[in-house]
Amino acid sequence: MNSPFDLAGALAARREAALLRARSAVCLDGLRLRVEGRDYLHFAGNDYLGLAREPVLAEAFADGVARFGAGSGASPLVTGYQEAHRRLEETLCDWLGVEAALLFNCGFSANQAVLKALLGKGHRLWQDRLNHASLQEAGSQLPCTMRRFAHNDMGALARQLEPAAGLIVSEGVFSMDGDLGAWPALCELAAETNNWLMIDDAHGLGVLGPEGRGTLASLGIAPGRVHIHMGTFGKALGVAGAFVAGSRELVEYLTNFARTYVYSTHMPPAQAHAITAAIGLARDGEGHREQLARLIDHFRSGALAQGWQLGQSHTPIQPLLVGESEAALRLAMRLRARGIWVSAIRPPTVPAGTARLRITLSAAHGEADVDALLTALDACREGA
Ligand SMILES: *Cc1c(COP(=O)(O)O)cnc(C)c1O
Numbered sequence: 001m002n003s004p005f006d007l008a009g010a011l012a013a014r015r016e017a018a019l020l021r022a023r024s025a026v027c028l029d030g031l032r033l034r035v036e037g038r039d040y041l042h043f044a045g046n047d048y049l050g051l052a053r054e055p056v057l058a059e060a061f062a063d064g065v066a067r068f069g070a071g072s073g074a075s076p077l078v079t080g081y082q083e084a085h086r087r088l089e090e091t092l093c094d095w096l097g098v099e100a101a102l103l104f105n106c107g108f109s110a111n112q113a114v115l116k117a118l119l120g121k122g123h124r125l126w127q128d129r130l131n132h133a134s135l136q137e138a139g140s141q142l143p144c145t146m147r148r149f150a151h152n153d154m155g156a157l158a159r160q161l162e163p164a165a166g167l168i169v170s171e172g173v174f175s176m177d178g179d180l181g182a183w184p185a186l187c188e189l190a191a192e193t194n195n196w197l198m199i200d201d202a203h204g205l206g207v208l209g210p211e212g213r214g215t216l217a218s219l220g221i222a223p224g225r226v227h228i229h230m231g232t233f234g235k236a237l238g239v240a241g242a243f244v245a246g247s248r249e250l251v252e253y254l255t256n257f258a259r260t261y262v263y264s265t266h267m268p269p270a271q272a273h274a275i276t277a278a279i280g281l282a283r284d285g286e287g288h289r290e291q292l293a294r295l296i297d298h299f300r301s302g303a304l305a306q307g308w309q310l311g312q313s314h315t316p317i318q319p320l321l322v323g324e325s326e327a328a329l330r331l332a333m334r335l336r337a338r339g340i341w342v343s344a345i346r347p348p349t350v351p352a353g354t355a356r357l358r359i360t361l362s363a364a365h366g367e368a369d370v371d372a373l374l375t376a377l378d379a380c381r382e383g384a
Pocket of ligand 1: 105106107108109111132134171175200202203232233234240241242
């Protein structure tokens with residue numbers, strides 16, 4: 001009654017719109033998921049190379065804990081930045097062909113830190129409409145002017161751009177659609193108008209390009225054409241954390257002005273040690289990437305033959321478009337009854353009317369797993 005916050009009302013509105021979210025504490029063993037005593041085969045994670053359960057990586061993490069202890073003990077400008085962190089930064093530079101890199105505890109805070117450190121009152125920020133929530137949210141809270149362009153619509157972006165006014169941000173692989181950003185055109189537009197360009201490659205890193213170097217490498221784009229590279233370690237690399245990379249000057253600037261870097265306890269050195277090992281595995285992961293490509297083809301041809309509508313994606317993120325939130329939720333529940341776990345993705349994560357199943361494939365899946373998914377989907381068609 002007399003509370004300043006109407007939590008119950010907000011929750012009831014979400015429930016009525018079939019948008020209420022809830023968590024389930026799961027037991028995860030690779031691709032097997034145990035929830036409330038039932039086992040499922042899941043196609044819902046972001047562990048695209050299957051590294052999160054890779055024993056070599058777990059051993060590297062344990063070795064890191066034995067050598068460096070459990071935590072870093074301080075923020076990076078105090079005593080938190082240690083040898084293991086420096087080695088990871090150097091490994092990143094060698095892998096991606098960038099001058100310098102900086103580690104963050106997670107991608108969400110890395111994106112916020114970069115935008116907040118760079119964009120002031122007079123600046124412009126141009127974002128793809130489907131960019132991740134961390135980017136949209138930071139942009140809308142900043143004093144700069146944010147313009148959003150329709151997904152991958154380079155004509156719309158070109159009309160919005162002003163010379164040397166700010167930053168264009170897009171993603172390597174879009175997280176809910178699995179398609180790529182229009183990077184050749186983005187690079188041209190940025191160069192022509194003297195604006196900066198930032199890539200969030202959370203879903204491309206490890207998965208695309210030679211040695212898994214990511215979206216830009218897969219398109220043959222030199223890293224120097226993009227001013228700010230952001231990537232995460234919690235998806236294909238199987239650990240957690242994030243980085244921002246680019247020129248030495250950029251990294252020195254962020255070391256001074258990125259507040260979530262300066263005022264936050266640095267990631268445990270054991271984690272940095274494990275991520276360095278994960279990068280080694282990803283670089284050598286051509287076999288995993290070939291396996292993924294086979295599974296993606298197999299899934300797409302099977303689902304399309306059943307008449308499902310898929311996105312224009314050739315990455316491990318395969319959206320199966322349903323439309324209304326209730327229908328997406330119903331389909332996810334019917335699959336669950338058949339032992340298959342996938343996520344129904346609803347607004348506000350995706351635009352209204354585009355609710356979907358976000359099906360993700362991992363190199364740890366086998367062809368028989370994809371067959372099990374296809375069999376269940378076939379049995380769950382409306383009217384089937
Ligand atoms: C997951 C994700 C992030 C956030 O990264 P975390 O390390 O999980 O916080 C940022 N951007 C995109 C595109 C993502 O998919």
